[in-house]
Every structure is written in structure tokens, then in C-alpha cells.
Amino acid sequence: MNLKKLLSTFLWVLILVISVPCLAYEGLTVKIGYAQGLELYHQSSILKETLEYLQKKIPNYRFELLPISSVDTQEDIKKEKIDFLIAPSNFFVELSGGIPFTHLATRIFDGTKDPAKTVGSTFVVRAERNDIQSIKDLRGKNCAASLPDSLGGWLAALGEIKEHGFDPDNFFKTKNFTQFQVPDVLNSVLSGSSDVGILSTCILEEAEALGMIEKGSLRVINKKTDDLSPIHCARSTQLYSDMSFVSLQGVPEPLVREVTVALLSMPVFDHSRWSVENDQYSIRKLLRELRLGPYSYLRDNSLTGLAKRYKTEIIAFVGILLFLIFNEFNLRRLVNKRTRQLSDALKAKEEADREAAEERKKFATLEKNGIIAQLGTIIAHEAKQPIATLTNYLQIFKMYLDRKNDNDAFSKDVFENMENQVSRLNTLVNSVRNFAKQKQNPQIKTDLVLITQKAIRSLEATEPDIEKVKISFNSKLKTALVLADPFSLELLILNLLRNGAQEAVSNTAKGSPILKVELSLSNDNKSFILLVENSGNLMTDKDLSRLVSLGESVKPDGLGLGLSIIRGIADLHGADLGFTGRDKGGVIASLRIDQLHV
Template sequence: MRIETLLIGALSLILAGYLTQASAQPVTPDADIEKPITTQTEVHYRVAVLANYGVAKSIERWQPLMDYLSQNVANASFEVVPLDFNNMNQKLISGDIQFVVTNPGHYFNMSGDYPISWLATMKSNQHNGSTFAIGATIIVRKDSHLFSVEDLAGHSVVASDPNALGGYQAAIGLIHSMDYSINNFFSKVTFLGFPLEPLIYQVRDGTADIAITPFCTLEQMVAEGYIKASDYRVINDVTPADYECAVSTPLYPNWSFASSDAVPLMVRTGITRALLSISMDDPASIIGQNRGWAAPISQFQVVKLFNDLNLNADDSPVHLQVLQWIKLNQKWGFSLLGLFVIATIYHLWLEYKFRQKSEFLINTERQLKNKALQLERMQSAAILGEIGAGLAHELNQPIAAITQYSEGGMIEQAKNIGTNSVQYQLLEKIHQQSMRAGEIVHRIRELLQRKGTASTEFDVQEQLMICLDLLEHEFEKEKINIKTQLTTTEIKLHGDKVGFCQVLINVLKNAIDAVSEKEFPLHSRKRILIDLHIVEQSLQLKIYDNGIGLTCANDDFKTSFFSTKANGLGLGLAICSDVIALLGGQINLSKCKDDPSPPWRYGCRVLIVIPLNAMPD
């Protein structure tokens, strides 16, 4: 008994679910025919119309027809939705609208991709109620120099939309039928959309030379008092007999009322009957500016026009076509979309891994090049060390001879003439420089052999003045204005005196070379400034020049065997950097303009900073 109860309960639930699902599904057309109309609930439908003269005017014109249909079609109510061409296509795809009122050209474009049916063709309010009332009027100003279609070539034109049959498409068809090339026929084509009034305003204001408007737009604006007919002319006026509006092109079937095939057949049948039954005296016809509706007119002329112009059946944007295809083929569409997403992600992952591998290989290659360069420099340094050691050994003998001869000459001069003679002073200078040369050779030999240098206490300003005396001839030869700004405080350092002096001479020689290579204007001078002060318990020596300036990075100049000179070895500043480092300081090169308070903007600045607190008393 308990099992039977459970089975009955389960069957009841299944049956209830089935009935709920069946009631939730949309009613098919066949079901509508079989079921009595009285059992159906009212369904609300949305009807899209082209908003030629704006949204407000379109609602005012077409809503009475919607009210008429709501009264005459059972179980249905209707609402007007003014749209442009592209929005109408998109709304039809998404199912937001169920009916469209549009020109036959737009209907032809949509019918190739959307399941829609043409229910009726509108009769014109003018022209004795003709159903052929769509065409284009080509309008220019009265004072324009354009009189024929041929004259229009190379001028600017404005139109409502490229898909407007009663406008741009009809005008282009006219130009094509006269054997003119439609490619770049106009110098500029501007599509302003809806409403239509701005098209003629553009011509009135001289912004455009030509306006292509739908049939009767000019006369309607004149009737409403917007413009004067005497201010404008119509190009290629081919107005048929008994027609009240000027037209430039052949006429095509009037607007059509079309339905989506998703609407039940009984509703479509009811709408067709109601449209064909409406009289020209009905308020819906009078306000809607028509004389009722007729059976659908043949599309032969529209199809012929599109074939002549080689227009595609669907000129809607690509994204709308894609959305439509996906909607009609959801299973395959989403499968392809998923496959595309997966392929894109996989491609990005491969690209990421490839970039990672490429960066790793590039870094490895760069490191190998650096190691090879270091090895080459070490080999060069080893060779130079051997050569330098031998050269220093050979130079010691002539330098020692010069020292002995100068010392012997000084002794003879002191005995015979005295120490105040010019010869004695010259011999004394020779003796001093030979001693200095011997110390330099000795120091270079120790440097190449990686031996420690002797540390002595020396006066910084004294060594600086000695270096300036040695280079005095160079300054005078190159006509260089040398200026010093020295502190009055005595500065003493403990370390390699010869090496420090060698640094000063090397830096000053580089400054001389820099100003010598530069071409100066007539009233400009070559200048070198030496600034020596104590800043925050550190010796700060700045040497400025207004020469050619730096051509490479600061660290490059400190690298062995790197030189910007044609005959340079690339050892000078590298040795200087080592000497200053042994004194506990550092040497840096920069452009003058990078200095906080430069004496001039162009040139080079060498900065030597040595902490004084690191030196013994």
C-alpha cells in the first residue's frame, strides 16, 4: 500500500511538471487555429516604423493605426516603435519587435536573412492613392550652378541612410542607369540619418552642394512652413502626370507592412484583413497620411535595381549578421565560439611561452658576450702588464742617468757660479721632473705587478699647483683660460701622492683635448674651471670644461680599453678610478648641465670626492 502511494505521488508530480512546461511554451500557429479565440489571453505586439521625421512625429503618425489594429484583431494589442534601419534589424533579431513598416528596399534586404512576410502595401495619400510612391528627389539651391546629373559629379552630397531606397539607393540607381561610374561619383557623401529636415538645411546653409531626399520631402517642408519652394531647384525632374511632388528617379512600390514568422498565423491573417479593410476616411488613414492599404505589390523593380547596383541582400553591419546567424544556429554557433575562445587562449599561452624562451635566450647570449669581452680584456691586460713591466724596466736606466747628470750639473754650477744662476734653476727643474718620472715608472710597474704603493702624506693644493705648472705650456698653446676656486683651508691626504698627481694631470689633459676639439664662435673662449672645497667632511674637487662634452655613459669611461679618442688606449680614466678608490673616494663624469650649480651649460664636469675622516691624522 505504501509503495502504491509513492508511485501515485510520483506520477502526479511528473504530470504536473509536464502540464506546467506545456503551458509555458509559446503557442504555435496551428494551435491558434484549433483553439477557440475566446480562450486566448491578449498578446502585446511591437511594430517598428522608420523614424523619418523623428520619434515624436512618427508616434503621432502611426499610433492611430496601432489602435485601429488593436480594436480589429482579436486578442492582440499593438504599439509603435520608431527606429532607424540598423536598430530595426537588431531589434528584429533579438525578438523585441514582431512587425515592421518600412520601404520595399529595406524589406528586400531583411527578407534574405530574417523570416518575415509582406502583408500589405500602403496607398499614398497623394497621387490618387498610387502604390508607387517611393523615389528620390535631388535638390540644389536656386542659385546653384548645377543643372544636370552630369554636373553633380565631384560635389558634396547629404542623404539620410545608405540603405534608404527612397533616397540614396534610388539616386545611385539613376546615376548608374545613365552610364556614370557610381564609385566616387560625389566628392563627399554624408549620411545624417533621421529626421529628414536637416538634409535640406545643409544645402540651404551651403554646408553641402546637393541633398538627396525621399519623394515629397521638399513639398512637405514647404507646406509646414519650414522652407520656401522658390529657394530650391530639383535636378532631373521626371514627375509623372497626376503626381503632386517633384521626383528625380523612377518610382518604386510604397511602404510595406511586414510580419515576423514567429507571430501566429491567425494574428497575421487578422492584421491583413484589418489593413485591407481600412478606408481612406478612417482617422488612422488620415493621420497616417495614406489612403489605406492594398495587397502586396511585386518587388521586381526593386530586385532589378539592386541587381544593377550589385547590392548584397544584406547590407547590415557584420556584428548584426553574426548575431543573427548565432541566433538561428545556436548549437553550432556557440560550439564555434567556444572553439575560437579556446584557440585564442592557447595561442596567447604559446606566444607567452615563446616570449619567455626568447627573453631567456637573449639574456644568455648577452651574458656570453659580456664574458667574452671580459676575457678579452683580461688577456689584453695580461699582455699589457708584461709589456709595461718590461718597458718600465728599460725606462729606469735613462731616467736614472738623467737624474745623475742633472744632479752632477747642479753641483758644478753651485761650486763655480752659484745657485742663483739660470742654468742651476733649469738643472734643478730637470732633476725634479726626472725624479717624478722615476716615481711614475716605479708606480706603474707596481700597478702592473699588482704590488701595493707607498703611502705618504701630501698637500692637495700643492700637488694641484704642481700639475698646473707642468701643463702651463699646454694652456698657453691652446689659449685656454684656466681659473681656480680653492678653499683657504689646508687639505692633507695620506696615500699615493704620485697616483693622485697622475689623476689630476690625466683629467686636465682630457679637458684640454675636449676644448681643443670643439669649434668656438669668434667671441667665445676655451675655459677650464677648477673648484676645490671641503663639503661635509669630504674633499670635493670639480673640474669643468666647455668642450665637446660626454659622448658615452659614465661607467663606460671607467672600463679598461674603452676610449673615444682615435689614438687612445682606454686606460687613463680606468687607472684614475682605481687610484681614487684606494684613497677611499670615487670619481664621476657628467654633463655640465646636470650639475646643481654649473658655471656653464655645455661641456663636461669631473667630480672627485674623497672622505677626509677616512684618512689618518
């Protein structure tokens, strides 16, 4: 029960609140403004009948008509506190954006095919003016019109002139604005003061019907032959919407609703009635083409006017320009960045190539020295015994000749020369052997991890087919210190890697060539074990024995010098070098070298 009372009270309060604006207006004066330039004839036929009908249908209010200046429109509306406004449709196009309003109704001619298009202009000249037959003939003539802001009495005519390709601003020689079409414009043409007059649609027919002028005394120029004209009135231009009735901001909604209903229910008056039809687009288009009203800025060729006229294009251009500038700077930044990166990469590559070249040169020299040392050792070792034998035979032969007392001067000279040459050859052999022994570099503290990594990098830099091989290096040791000659040890590891890589590339039957390198500590923690494992052909016991043998190669065209070199380097470092076969094909080379305890 309490809830029902509460809801009932709330509804009554709501109704009271809604009714307050209407009650505040009830019994008060409602001010209806009208454009001051409206011709007297229209004022009597439209304003008077509309005002009387509103007063009849809505008796609770007193309706009052007030003239509004076409110059100080907004000031007059605010000053007079206008509630409703009646004016030509172009008037509201110019007013839009200045004062908020709501369109209620537009005057149309009853029975027309297009009610939204009812007003236009009519060019009239005296009937005897045979020199004027078209709009082109009106150029340079004297013109009479009502007001410069009249839609039917001037603006529509300018639009037609422009549509025919002429400049409406400089089309007529003189322009005489008389304020009223009837009788001022008619009298100006008939008296000869003006060559042509501009009338709103149906003004000519109404003046003739009222007997104000003799029928046929005026002739219409550029007469349209279609049947769109209201009640078949003559016209020279296209048609536009007629006068509109609008409510201004602040008028209570109930009052607006009552006025709207009254206007739309008002019977036909003077062949006209109020309707909701309205065509603002064609009027806006006309004013834009004529650069008038809200489009008058199009006539301004100053920087401000041009900026306002081409605001959208300028914003778009500036936006595109800023985008292009930003894009240019961004491209330059990216190009500079990429150039620096490329330059750095090229420098790094050049540096790597230079280091690789130096390393190759060092290794080539070391390898050549190793080969020379090995060859010198072999030659010296093998030549030592033949030289000793040759010396012994010379001594025996000399003793034989001494016994026979056959020591002539020539024989003695020959034996001395032979002894000298054999002694010289023996000295040369001993020099080679001593050179081979004295050419070794001193052994120092060396990190086997770093040496192995360096050998892998050298292999990658020097072998053309190394990209085909999948190389992996596995070491759980961060450092592995040994006592060694770094270059010799690196040459040893590099030879193992190169031989393994070449075998993997040449003889791997299935899958990618594999080259695995693993470094670990022996179980007794006294030495390091380096394993180099590569894929390839299955190795027989004979092949493995050839690898172990000094001076033999498993390659068809190999000389075995590489194996001799790495075995010699291993021996110099007290390291053990061995080879075993892989189950899937290939070889595992192992190098065991003593750990350096610091």
C-alpha cells in the first residue's frame, strides 16, 4: 500500500515538473519574428493568415509578429527574445551555426509535383523589347530587383546566370534594388528605367490577376517549359524551397508541438499550405556557387580567406608533407643505421679475413717448417749410415793402396778431395739435424679450450666446403691448462679437424656430414682428452693401422706428411695420439695431453 502511494506521489511530481515550462508560457505573449525584407504582399497573405490561425487554434497564448533585420539578425533575435521565426529558406542556411533552431514547416504550393521546390525567379522585360530574347541578351543591361538576399527575387536568378556560363557579379550594367517587387520592380521595368526585372515565381501572374499591370505587357525571358512550376506559373530558373517556420532554442516542447500541429492542419490559403517538406541541399549548393552567405569566404583571396576556403586540402597537404618529411628523416636514419651496420660488418669481415690470412700464413710457415724439419730429420737419419759406409770404404781402399806402395801424386790428390767432400756432406747432414732440433718454439702455459675454439674458427674461415658440415664443440671445462707451444698445438688440432671435415664431406653416405669435438678431463685428473669425431666411410683394421703408422695416408693421393706432422707435434708435447673407427662410419681421433698444475 505504501509503495502504491509512493509511486502515485512520484507520478504527480513528474507531471508537475513537465508542465511547469508550459504553465509558465500560458497566458503570455509568443513572439514570432519575420524577415524584414518580405514583400508586403507576402506579409498580408502569409503572415497575417498564419498568425490568425495560430491565435484561433491556440487561444491560451497571444501571438505577436515582430520584424527582424536581415543585417543584425542574431542580435535582434536575442534582443527581442523571439520564440518562432518565419523567413525564406536561404535565411536559415545563413543562420545555421549561429543560433540553434528546429525546422517545423515549409510553405508549399498545393497540388504541385514536387512540394519542396516551389520558389524561383522570373526574368521579365517589356513585351516590345525584341532585342532581348535570351539570358545572353540580358548581359550589360539595367536590372531591377527587390532585395539582394531575396531567394526568388534575386539569388535564384544569379544561379541561372552562372549556370549559363556567365559571371553573375559583373553580368548586369546596373542593379537597382527597390525592396519590394510589387509594385516597385514592375513599375521600374514598365517605365523603362530598367531593361529587365526579377520577380519571384507567380508574382507576375498574381499582379496581372489583380489588375495591377496589363496582361501581356511583360514578357518572360528563358521560360522553362516543364510542368514543375507551382500552379503552372512561368519561371526562368530552377525551383527551391519556399519560406520556413522554425522554433528557436528555449521554447517549451508542448508549445512547439501545438504550433506544429496547428501549422500542418492549417487549410489551404492563397493556393498554399504549410508542410514538412524541406530541401536545404539545393539552397546550400546555390549559395556555395554564388559564394554568398556562409560561403562568402570563398570571395576572400587573402591568406586568411584562402586558408578557410581550402582548409581541408591544406590540412591534408600539410599532413602528407609532414608524413613525407618524417618518412624522409626515418628513411635516412634507417639508411644510416643500415650503412653503419654494413660498414661494421664489412670491417669485421675484413678484420676476420686479415686474421685468417695471418693465421693461414703462420700455419703455412709452421707446417712448412715442420715438413722441412721432418724431411731433414729423415734425410739426415737415412744419409748418416751411407756416408759412414762411404768413409769406411775410402779408408779401406787407401790402406790397400798403401800396402801396394802405389801412392802417386794423382791418386793422393783424388783421395784427399774425396775425403773432403764426404766430410763436407757429413757436416751438412749434422747441420740439418741440429737445425731441425733447434727450430722448436718454447712451450708455455696454454688453455686447450681456447686453442680448440681457435682451431675451429680457423677451419671455418679456410675450408670452402665447411658450411656443409655440422660442427659441434662440447666441453664441460671452462679452462684446460697445458704446457705447450700454442701454434704447434693449434696446428695439430687444425689438421685433425681438417682431415675429419674433408672425410665427412666426401664420404658421408646418408644425412648431413658430422664433425664433433669434445674435451674432457681423464678419470685420474692428470690429463685432458680431446676427441675429434667425424662421419664417413667404415674404417677397416688395415686403414686404422695405416693411420697409426708414420708416413702412410689413407687417402689415394695422400703423402702422409700431415699425419707425420701432427704425430711429431704430439711427440714433442709428450701427448698420445690415437685413432678408432665409428660404428656408423668415420673416425674418432683422440689426443691425450698432460694437465698443467699451477
